[in-house]
Amino acid sequence: MVMVTSGHLADGRQILWFDEGSEPRLVVPDLRDLPATASTSEQRWDPIVGEWVTVASHRQRRTFLPPVDQCPLCPSAEDRRTEIPTTDFQVVVFENRFPSFSQQATVPDDGVTLDPRLYHRERGHGRCEVIVFSDRHGETFATLSPGRVRLVIEAWAERTEALNAMPTVAQVFCFENRGAEIGVTLSHPHGQIYGYPVVTSRTRVMLENAGRYREATGRNLFADVLASERSGGRRVVASNRHWTAFVPAAARWPFEIHLYPHRHVPDLPATDDAERAALAEIYAEILRRLDGVYQVDMPYIAAWHQAPAHTGREDAYLHLELFSIMRAPGKVKALAESESGMGMFINDIAPEHAADLLRAYRW
Numbered sequence: 001m002v003m004v005t006s007g008h009l010a011d012g013r014q015i016l017w018f019d020e021g022s023e024p025r026l027v028v029p030d031l032r033d034l035p036a037t038a039s040t041s042e043q044r045w046d047p048i049v050g051e052w053v054t055v056a057s058h059r060q061r062r063t064f065l066p067p068v069d070q071c072p073l074c075p076s077a078e079d080r081r082t083e084i085p086t087t088d089f090q091v092v093v094f095e096n097r098f099p100s101f102s103q104q105a106t107v108p109d110d111g112v113t114l115d116p117r118l119y120h121r122e123r124g125h126g127r128c129e130v131i132v133f134s135d136r137h138g139e140t141f142a143t144l145s146p147g148r149v150r151l152v153i154e155a156w157a158e159r160t161e162a163l164n165a166m167p168t169v170a171q172v173f174c175f176e177n178r179g180a181e182i183g184v185t186l187s188h189p190h191g192q193i194y195g196y197p198v199v200t201s202r203t204r205v206m207l208e209n210a211g212r213y214r215e216a217t218g219r220n221l222f223a224d225v226l227a228s229e230r231s232g233g234r235r236v237v238a239s240n241r242h243w244t245a246f247v248p249a250a251a252r253w254p255f256e257i258h259l260y261p262h263r264h265v266p267d268l269p270a271t272d273d274a275e276r277a278a279l280a281e282i283y284a285e286i287l288r289r290l291d292g293v294y295q296v297d298m299p300y301i302a303a304w305h306q307a308p309a310h311t312g313r314e315d316a317y318l319h320l321e322l323f324s325i326m327r328a329p330g331k332v333k334a335l336a337e338s339e340s341g342m343g344m345f346i347n348d349i350a351p352e353h354a355a356d357l358l359r360a361y362r363w
């Protein structure tokens, strides 16, 4: 049972408390004196590679690795008011103060004109939310209780549904990351939820490939990849009744794990109770395995791939892509010349060896 309580922050942004149980939370007003934020965010179309780029120059002002006593994601106390007005919480979601996309975004009034024969320029008209996993600053996702992980999954599913229903949102991306090495600017355990105004290029390419595969074979590409990995077993890292985690055959990153539900569903809202319970277990397991390889907290990005709001829902297949840029203790894979310049990934660790290391860890 999940209780969702809605409120607003001092500058009008929405905040939602997700609590286990059936008791509604007493909403405490946000007493800060916050100026309204203006977000200038725009989408520019790059005609050469056929991709949208978001320009959100106001984000340069955002908070960067503040000291613990100034963490904006800790609960509020009598003498210190944060982004979360209550003195405790379980899981909280609120609109980002420095969003890359916003319902109110405007194209900057900068006098710039782009050649309309080549370029499109549109408002970065979406939604950016922050999801905080715990009111304890020192916690990480891997140490959350199973009940708390489940609550995070419920929040992801609820927000995916809510953002998909917003008229300016084309695709919802829930993600979680850890480690200053990959640009996390706040160490408090949290993730983000993006409601993009367009379908991202990676998703578009995936769905084009899946569409061609369906036309050629009548089958679902993602389902066939999953079935192949499960029957081969060589790269499987963990599995339970409803989910299988494996290192993909063409992994780009030193440690990369893809987690699929056994049932073909387009997104998190489509998962059922049993699948969510099993997901909470296996998610915690793969994070433990990742940290176990070198016995250090690995920096990682955990990216949920879900069907866009309006297109490609038949071919899309919910899955998590989790990857670490750490290839050895203290050695971080930088996006070097080949990856940054040409989009050609060079992975120094064989995917089968990475799977062996991830599978071997015992606790």
Ligand SMILES: [Zn+2]
Pocket: 071, 072, 073, 074, 136, 137, 188
């Ligand atoms: Zn904190």
